[in-house]
Amino acid sequence: MRDFPSCFGENGVQIADASSSSGTTLLTSTTPNIKNTQNLVTCVYQCKLHSSSSFIITINWSKNLMGQALSVEINEPTSQSLSMLEIKSSLFSKKRGFKTIQMGSNSINILWDLSCANFSSSPEPIENYYLAVVVNKELILVLGDMEKELHKKMNYSIISSKNSVFVSKTEHVFGKKLYSTTAQFCGKGQVHEILIECDANPGDDPVLSIRIDGKIVLQVKRLQWKFRGNYTILVDGLPVEVYWDVYSWFFGKLMGNGVFLFQTCLSAEKLWGSGQPGGSWSGPLVKDLGQSCGLGFSLVVFAWKNE
Template sequence: MKDFPSCFGENGVQVSHQASSSSSSSEANITSSKIAQNLVTCVYQCRMRDLSCFIITLTWTKNLMGQNLSVVIDDSDNQCLCKLDIKPWLFAKRRGYRNLEVASKLIDVYWDLSYAKFGSSSPEPLEAYYFAIAINQEIVLLLGDMEKEVHKKIDVTSKVPNVVFVSKRAHISGKKAYSTRAQFCGNGQIHDILIECDTLGTNDSYLLIRIDGAPVMQVKCLRWKFRGNYTILVDGLPVEVYWDVHSWLFEKLMGNAVFLFKTCLSAEKLCANDDSYPSWSSKDRQSQALGFSLVLCAWKNE
């Protein structure tokens, strides 16, 4: 646990790279900038039928200027193939299509965010949208609940992409409650995660985590337990939860708390437990072997 803050603190989920300064005013400006900007980064591993592998990173951002979606596609050697910025707050770009040819690969990007519904603070759409990427006329990533509309627009050779949700990193803000969504298993259920944290009480400070409304973890007396870890079960899978709320409790400048959710079954254990979990597909096991992680950087609104 000693290394947890350094691994998942400021540099772990960075909104923007800014020059460091020892002055408190500069630190305050950086903090204000981060709180003003909500950011969610999702990483997917996509595999084509010819076994070519790609890492697709989507960064959803919301700030005072509006919303933005940044797309980065890397190959299996971590070489960037292309980058693309989409600003759906501009009326002309809420629905669109981009065609790119990179390294002898034809990349098609489609999106429709015209009627997308968002959470109260998250820049990531919840429903009524689609986002799709096809490489050489094969769909490698398909997000949203408008799948039929995608297939009407895209003439492709594949219908179901082979994709694994690897990780999600998010900046979220609130007063005592912080919410997000996560999918801990390859094609498993999408869960609502709610973190309730009260750090004002000297003896009664607490941390409570709910998944789909049900409490799964509670920590009392946070001033003595401001860092720690605990294992919960989600979809029958063990998920390790780490928390660090030291900044909220002891620093003069209001910093951020960090929460990490990580599946903790290795590929070997999954193979050994195949008989115990017969309903798991090969993609589920692949997802867990990669190790899904969710990092939340929580900022307080005073």
């Protein structure tokens, strides 16, 4: 890697063993209005019909002082068609329903039931819910653990398709020194708990630690000097490149954000071989990644400091 601070050797850390994932298109979200959004999770899925038509579906789970909200964005790249459903905070109390949308020649049905959903600190539910997208009577995406309840609501003529791939997750989290999220790095693999910690006692050099399922996989000392870097770990038997950029924590605004990228199937030379040596990747690079293909799964964490 050229002109990029690296704090470790080339040996990885094994987390768990599972099957590998296939390459997919990577899309990431733009930065929201942080003043209004306390927490935002954006999940991107690539889905295909049996006819080989493909769709990019973006799910935004958000939570602010007004409550929770959900938006579903459906994009058909070949026809450049775009449709969106928004369930705003004032409507979220209904927590169950369906919506039919016509997008060109495609008839789209979105069904959801969040009436019994359980949440943690994230606006994304963890259990007891479903969210589904049906295109031309073909079920192309199901989220949640209530698929049986979903099928009771649907017409028996609906075809169930399993051609959906979890492409990327972007999350904005807030904290003083601890930032947590979850990620599933391969299709049917384990859901891992990820904890990012920045421990900076008065008079001591700040230390950055990243734990996966409680196990430290990365630790950076003298963080003010090594505020950008990368390291490779192994998760579910897959090499995962970890990039961090915490420049704003020390040299930016009072409420700055660190940026962390966990990327499967992405080599450092591919990332920096296009003439971006050593620069901050928290803005332009994340945007460029959204236009790339075949990069596997990505998790992007924007960690905002609350003083």
